[in-house]
Amino acid sequence: MAFDPRQLGRSKADLAETLRIMRKRASRTQVWLAQRCNMSQTKLSNIETGRVTPGLVDVELILSALDAPPEIVARVSSLARLANTEWQGKRASWRRGLEQRQTELAGLEAAATTLRYFLPAMITGLLATPEYIRASLGHSPVDTSKTVARKLERQAVFCDSTKRFTFLLTEQAVRWAVVPHAAMAVQIDHLVSISHLPNVRIGLIPLGAVVGRGPLNTFTVYDQRLVTVETFTGRIVFQDARDIVEHLEVFGLYEDHALFGDEARAALREWARTYRS
DSSP states (O other): OOOOHHHHHHHHHHHHHHHHHHHHHTTOOHHHHHHHTTSOHHHHHHHHTTSSOOOHHHHHHHHHHTTOOHHHHHHHHHHHHHHTEEEEEHHHHHHHOHHHHHHHHHHHHHHOSEEEEEESSSOOGGGOOHHHHHHHTTTOSSOOHHHHHHHHHHGGGGGOTTOEEEEEEEHHHHHOOSSOHHHHHHHHHHHHHHHTSTTEEEEEEOTTOOOSSOOOOEEEEETTTEEEEEOSSEEEEEOOHHHHHHHHHHHHHHHHTOBOHHHHHHHHHHHHHHHHO
16 A cells, blocks of 8 residues: 555544444444453444554454455455554644644653664764754744754753663664764764663664665654654654564664674774774
8 A cells, every 4th residue: 555644534434334334234232342352342432433543453353253355354454454553744843843743752752661772874862962953954934943952951861760772773873964074073972881781782784784675764662552753844644563573683684684782892992993993
């Protein structure tokens, strides 16, 4: 199915209506269907009214109980996948204020225990120096002063020893010169410092590492419940378990090719020296 952000707003209501119509056409009551799917009638009612978005497993149980034909299963499953996906446009973030996005990210970080970040092109705000953050926001057509402050405040999350962070960065992400060379050396030194934190792992994928799958997008996995994928014009939020599993598999592939610990720090120090020279 082609991705169209406009579909995402309609898909939840369409899915609810489709499932409700299918049940009625099959002449089944909510009580009967809920029992067959091993879920409460309240949950099924909330699904059919759009108050609750069902996961793909719920949808598959409902379709199976209603003996839906294969072509209907394929169509409704695609609709369910869209319903579990959210598009957050960058222009909408500008209108709301970029600092609001930082509040949302802080909420995601607070709710998660294991956080995984794949960074193929740039350094993320959690790992960035103030100068790097300001420069990376230079293209935004709005005042970014509050956003810079909020990004720096978010870095305090590293003090929570109950959380585990893994950052995978390509060599390009580390060495892309967002700021002048002297400031880039300071930024890379900052990565070395953070890598010594006991709950933070920084992995580097150097140029020349043979990895069969290309680094298409920046993405973050929060535990095993949510993935955000960044694009130039916004971000996609996946909550479908299958999408989450696939991103975890891709992350694991890249992790197997990364340098960690002293090897990573040695590479970072060499790249910082290059900028200082």
